[in-house]
Every structure is written in C-alpha cells, then in structure tokens.
Amino acid sequence: xxxxxxxxxxxxxxxxxxxxxxxxxxxxxxxxxxxxxxxxxxxxxxxxxxxxxxxxxxxxxxxxxxxxxxxxxxxxxxxxxxxxxxxxxxxxxxxxxxxxxxxxxxxxxxxxxxxxxxxxxxxxxxxxxxxxxxxxxxxxxxxxxxxxxxxxxxxxxxxxxxxxxxxxxxxxxxxxxxxxxxxxxxxxxxxxxxxxxxxxxxxxxxxxxxxxxxxxxxxxxxxxxxxxxxxxxxxxxxxxxxxxxxxxxxxxxxxxxxxxxxxxxxxxxxxxxxxxxxxxxxxxxxxxxxxxxxxxxxxxxxxxxxxxxxxxxxxxxxxxxxxxxxxxxxxxxxxxxxxxx
Numbered sequence: 001x002x003x004x005x006x007x008x009x010x011x012x013x014x015x016x017x018x019x020x021x022x023x024x025x026x027x028x029x030x031x032x033x034x035x036x037x038x039x040x041x042x043x044x045x046x047x048x049x050x051x052x053x054x055x056x057x058x059x060x061x062x063x064x065x066x067x068x069x070x071x072x073x074x075x076x077x078x079x080x081x082x083x084x085x086x087x088x089x090x091x092x093x094x095x096x097x098x099x100x101x102x103x104x105x106x107x108x109x110x111x112x113x114x115x116x117x118x119x120x121x122x123x124x125x126x127x128x129x130x131x132x133x134x135x136x137x138x139x140x141x142x143x144x145x146x147x148x149x150x151x152x153x154x155x156x157x158x159x160x161x162x163x164x165x166x167x168x169x170x171x172x173x174x175x176x177x178x179x180x181x182x183x184x185x186x187x188x189x190x191x192x193x194x195x196x197x198x199x200x201x202x203x204x205x206x207x208x209x210x211x212x213x214x215x216x217x218x219x220x221x222x223x224x225x226x227x228x229x230x231x232x233x234x235x236x237x238x239x240x241x242x243x244x245x246x247x248x249x250x251x252x253x254x255x256x257x258x259x260x261x262x263x264x265x266x267x268x269x270x271x272x273x274x275x276x277x278x279x280x281x282x283x284x285x286x287x288x289x290x291x292x293x294x295x296x297x298x299x300x301x302x303x304x305x306x307x308x309x310x311x312x313x314x315x316x317x318x319x320x321x322x323x324x325x326x327x328x329x330x331x332x333x334x335x336x337x338x339x340x341x
Contacts, residue, residue, distance in 0.1 A: 066274050067169035068156050068240075068247035075100025078157055078170040083145050087178030093120075093133070093145035097157065097170070104139025107162035112231040116141060119156040119238055122149070123245065125280045126183040128295060130238060150178025154245050169247050192283075192294035196220050199283060199294050207276040209303035212253075213237075214268045215283055223265035229256040230286035235267035242278035242297075273300035 071078045077098040084091040097105040108115040114132050118141070121128045126149070133143035141157070153174045160167050190201040196219050203213040215235065217224040227234045233255050239248035253268040254261030273279060281296040 066241070066246040066248075067167070068158075068171045069244060071170055071172050073168050073170060074164060076105065076161060076164075076168050076170065078172050080140075081155060081172045081174065083155075083174050083176075084147060085175070085177055087147050087150040087176055090144075090146040092142050093118075093155075094140060094142040095155070095157065095172070096140045097159070098139065099161065099163070105161060106135075106137060106139060109160040109162050109165065111158075111160045111167065112233070112236065114231065115159060117156075117158040118143070119158065120153055121156075121240065121245065121280075121282075122151045122153050122183075124151070124183045124185075125240075125242065125295070125297075127151070127153070128238075128282050128293060130236070130282070130284055130293065147176045147178075150176050150180045151182075152176075156247070158247075171245075186297065188299055189295070189297040192296055194292045194294060197224075197287065197292060199285075201281070201296050201298070205271060205273050205279060205298045205300040206303040207273045207300045210270050210272050212268060213271055213281075214266050215285075217265050217267065217285065217287075219287075224287065225262065225264045226287070227264040227267070228286040228289070230284060230291060232256075233267075234261065234263055234285065235269075236284040237269050237271070238282045238284075239271055239273075240280045240282075241273070241275070242280055245280075246274070248273055248279065276300050276302055 067073075079096050079098060081093075081095040083093040099105040111117075115135070116133065118131050118133055119129070120131070127147075131143055133141040135141050147153075153176060154171055155174060156169055156171045158167065158169045192199050198218050198221075200216045200218075201213060202216065203211060205211050205213065215237075217227065230236060233252040235252065237250045237252070239250050240246065241248065249272045251270045253270060256263070267283070267285065277300055279298050279300055281298060283294045283296065285292055285294075
C-alpha cells in the first residue's frame with residue numbers, strides 16, 4: 001500500500017476515534033478496534049465505527065446522563081463570562097450563549113416560567129444563588145452583581161433552546177479575589193431554618209433510581225399551608241453532586257391549581273442521583289412575597305440499600321425518630337439566607 005493511502009486511512013481512523021470518544025463520555029475503544037480502523041479498508045473502518053456507535057447508544061455507561069459539567073453541549077456554548085473579580089466589588093455578571101451554528105442563541109422555550117435560570121455557587125457549596133438575568137435579545141445575558149465572599153465559583157446557565165426542545169445546562173468558572181474561608185464540611189443536614197421558618201426533609205436519595213423527597217414547612221412550630229407559587233410550583237429544588245457539582249434530575253410533584261397539590265405544608269420532588277455519595281440540595285420557596293433559599297446535605301446510597309433501609313424502618317421503630325439535632329450551621333452556606341427575585 002502506498003504511503004499516501006496509509007496516511008489517509010490513519011487520519012480517517014483517528015477522526016473516527018475522536019468522534020466516538022467526544023460523543024460518548026467514558027467509553028473506551030478497545031485496542032483491537034482502533035487497530036482495525038487504522039489498517040483496514042475504508043468500508044471496514046465505517047462498519048466498525050457504526051457498530052461501536054450503535055453499542056454506545058444502546059448501553060450508555062451508568063452516571064453519564066448528568067448535566068452542568070461543560071461549557072458546551074449539543075453544539076450550544078457559554079462564552080464571554082465576566083463578573084467583578086474581587087470580594088465586595090460591584091458590577092455586572094454577563095455571558096453570551098451561542099447556538100450550533102456559531103451565532104447568538106436568541107430563541108428559548110420557557111421552563112418554570114423563565115427563559116433562563118442562573119445558578120451561582122462556590123465550589124465548596126456555599127454562597128448559593130438562583131437568579132434570573134435579562135437578555136439583550138442578541139444572545140447576551142446580564143444581571144447586576146457583587147460577591148459576598150472570595151473563592152472559586154461555578155456559574156450554571158439552565159435553559160431550553162427552541163430548536164432543541166430539551167434542557168441544556170452549561171457551566172463555567174469564575175475566580176473571586178479576597179480572603180478565602182472555606183465552609184466547614186459537615187455531615188448530612190435534613191433540617192434548615194430562616195428566622196421563624198423551618199423546613200424538614202424526609203426521604204432518602206438513591207443512586208440510579210428515582211427517590212421521593214418531601215420538605216415539610218413550619219412557622220413557629222405550626223404547619224404552613226399558605227405557600228405561594230414560585231417558578232410554577234410551590235417549591236423549586238436545585239441538587240448538585242458534591243465534588244464536580246453535576247446537576248441531578250429533579251422534578252416537582254404537582255403544581256398550583258391542578259386540583260390536587262396543596263400549598264403546604266409538604267413540598268414533594270422526585271430526584272435521581274447518578275452515583276452514590278454526598279449531594280447538596282437547595283430549596284427555594286415563596287411565602288408572604290419573599291423567596292427563601294434553604295440548604296440541605298444528603299448522602300445517596302445504592303438503590304437496593306435504600307429500599308432495604310426503608311423496609312426495615314417500617315418493621316421496627318427507630319430510636320429517637322422524629323427528633324433532629326442537625327445544626328443549621330452544618331449546611332453548605334453555614335446559614336440559610338433569603339433571596340428576593
């Protein structure tokens with residue numbers, strides 16, 4: 001075989017390997033497959049490529065289906081992210097979203113009553129904010145901004161492009177200068193409070209399976225039954241995996257005025273954790289015109305272990321059940337805070 005032909009086949013094989021690796025995270029192509037691509041005919045190369053791609057789409061690796069880990073997805077990109085660069089400095093947080101054609105993304109489908117949700121959180125889980133910037137109609141989003149503490153921050157843009165019709169979550173990082181004091185790393189936290197408002201989390205997060213999580217809201221010890229709709233529901237939950245801050249799939253159960261869902265005291269969500277481990281949960285709810293943001297920490301276990309624990313808890317009373325000594329200072333923020341959006 002002539003040298004030029006060999007080089008052409010090698011380039012085609014290398015391109016095929018890159019395409020499969022890029023399109024299916026964590027899929028490793030066996031050495032013999034790669035060798036076949038670089039030494040076989042063009043027809044063999046395409047056949048092997050198609051077979052590997054088909055196998056990948058038919059059996060994705062566990063944990064691959066997570067959002068919020070990249071600045072790009074499905075051709076959509078987050079670029080030109082800027083913000084004040086020091087603690088206490090005031091200015092504007094701004095970024096631009098581009099579509100698969102490389103041009104500004106301007107058409108969105110509304111999700112939870114907004115074209116775009118912006119989540120900002122420090123990488124240790126502290127300083128969480130869920131806000132809604134405005135757009136200039138030409139792909140750029142802005143919001144007045146200042147930082148309350150130094151550190152490294154993750155910025156998530158969560159939106160539904162009209163052309164795609166599905167949620168895209170893009171993320172990038174900002175560094176904020178100043179004296180950095182990391183939040184203490186505590187254990188699981190299933191209670192949170194903001195003034196006279198208290199919320200208790202019931203339910204276990206299971207890895208690889210849907211879990212029901214219910215947040216019960218009380219004020220001065222009395223059940224709250226007058227929650228107000230916020231983002232199309234009586235509560236909005238953001239869940240992030242500790243470590244890489246990947247997004248979980250979280251869906252509220254029911255919605256206001258559906259004839260079934262009550263405005264408290266319970267707010268129920270279905271959540272799915274991709275892997276076992278520690279997760280940071282942030283619940284937003286609205287009461288008396290004010291949006292309260294309350295943080296929690298839970299540990300996801302394997303689905304079989306969670307089911308076994310639930311079954312055991314019904315068979316035998318758990319000592320001390322109903323009593324929680326969780327200190328709110330163990331939450332990711334150190335304390336709950338209120339954000340009015």
